[in-house]
Amino acid sequence: MTTAAVLSTTSDATTSEAGAPPVLELEAVTLRRNGKELLGGVDLRVRQGEHWAVLGSNGAGKSTILSLCGAQNHPTSGTVRILGHQLGRIDVQTLRRMIGHVNPRHTAGASLTVEQVVLTGLTGSADLPRRWEPTPDEASRVHELLARVGMATRAGERWPTLSQGERGRTLIARALVGRPGLLLLDEPTTGLDLAAREQFLAAVDDVVAEDPTASTVLVTHHLEELPRTTSHAALVRGGVLVAAGPVDEVLTSELVSAAFDHPIQVGRLNGRWHATSA
Numbered sequence: 207m208t209t210a211a212v213l214s215t216t217s218d219a220t221t222s223e224a225g226a227p228p229v230l231e232l233e234a235v236t237l238r239r240n241g242k243e244l245l246g247g248v249d250l251r252v253r254q255g256e257h258w259a260v261l262g263s264n265g266a267g268k269s270t271i272l273s274l275c276g277a278q279n280h281p282t283s284g285t286v287r288i289l290g291h292q293l294g295r296i297d298v299q300t301l302r303r304m305i306g307h308v309n310p311r312h313t314a315g316a317s318l319t320v321e322q323v324v325l326t327g328l329t330g331s332a333d334l335p336r337r338w339e340p341t342p343d344e345a346s347r348v349h350e351l352l353a354r355v356g357m358a359t360r361a362g363e364r365w366p367t368l369s370q371g372e373r374g375r376t377l378i379a380r381a382l383v384g385r386p387g388l389l390l391l392d393e394p395t396t397g398l399d400l401a402a403r404e405q406f407l408a409a410v411d412d413v414v415a416e417d418p419t420a421s422t423v424l425v426t427h428h429l430e431e432l433p434r435t436t437s438h439a440a441l442v443r444g445g446v447l448v449a450a451g452p453v454d455e456v457l458t459s460e461l462v463s464a465a466f467d468h469p470i471q472v473g474r475l476n477g478r479w480h481a482t483s484a
């Protein structure tokens with residue numbers, strides 16, 4: 207199947223989802239750095255309530271796309287609209303505060319407790335600013351979120367003593383504390399063991415299930431690392447989307463093989479995906 211054929215199939219699928227307002231729109235986005243074209247014309251629309259997975263091989267451009275979605279980068283050409291605001295026409299710090307970002311490489315202040323790490327989601331910092339105090343509402347939201355991700359009994363634990371899985375769940379609560387309109391997850395299960403990965407994915411499914419207006423974009427290499435709640439997928443290859451649309455139409459053996467340039471058999475069991483060499 208050619209790239210053009212893939213794109214025409216999936217653009218129909220994407221536009222048929224019309225209804226909920228878009229939270230993220232990339233139109234004809236290109237990005238060049240150091241004379242190299244990293245993105246070669248990306249179109250992507252994420253609507254409220256959708257949960258997208260962005261998949262592709264090493265160096266395909268997934269993190270670059272996510273950096274635009276998180277207002278961490280600007281396109282060379284094309285338009286990026288996040289939560290109704292066009293990049294370049296709004297203060298990026300203001301915009302970044304509207305976006306929740308789960309980055310497993312987040313470095314929290316070493317002396318912070320779990321509860322304080324979640325609070326840093328409100329200050330947008332690694333440490334808590336001196337003399338900063340949460341409002342009673344903010345403090346109760348932190349406890350509500352820690353309960354949701356299964357960390358309520360660990361609120362007083364210090365960050366360095368946490369396991370990778372506990373850190374991951376704490377970082378989801380941190381990303382959600384500011385009630386973001388968009389949640390970005392950047393290879394969030396990297397480095398987690400099997401149990402920690404499963405607990406993390408269950409925590410994502412739980413927070414998503416409780417808020418029908420939540421919208422997420424998750425970047426990963428592995429189909430096994432997709433939450434059950436994934437509703438849409440985009441496949442990236444060489445800085446372009448080779449497929450994008452409802453997850454069952456995109457995560458097929460044919461399209462995934464084309465995106466990874468390798469024969470891959472895709473399967474789904476109990477709502478979760480798996481992939482092996484065909």
Ligand SMILES: Nc1ncnc2c1ncn2[C@@H]1O[C@H](COP(=O)(O)OP(=O)(O)OP(=O)(O)O)[C@@H](O)[C@H]1O
Pocket residue numbers: 239240242244262263264265266267268269270271427
């Ligand atoms: N500032 C830059 N200057 C030049 N090339 C860059 C720059 N940033 C990224 N790249 C290149 O752009 C390409 C896409 O990078 P990106 O990190 O988006 O890929 P990825 O799909 O996330 O890869 P991985 O799965 O390995 O994390 C890579 O070839 C990378 O080396």
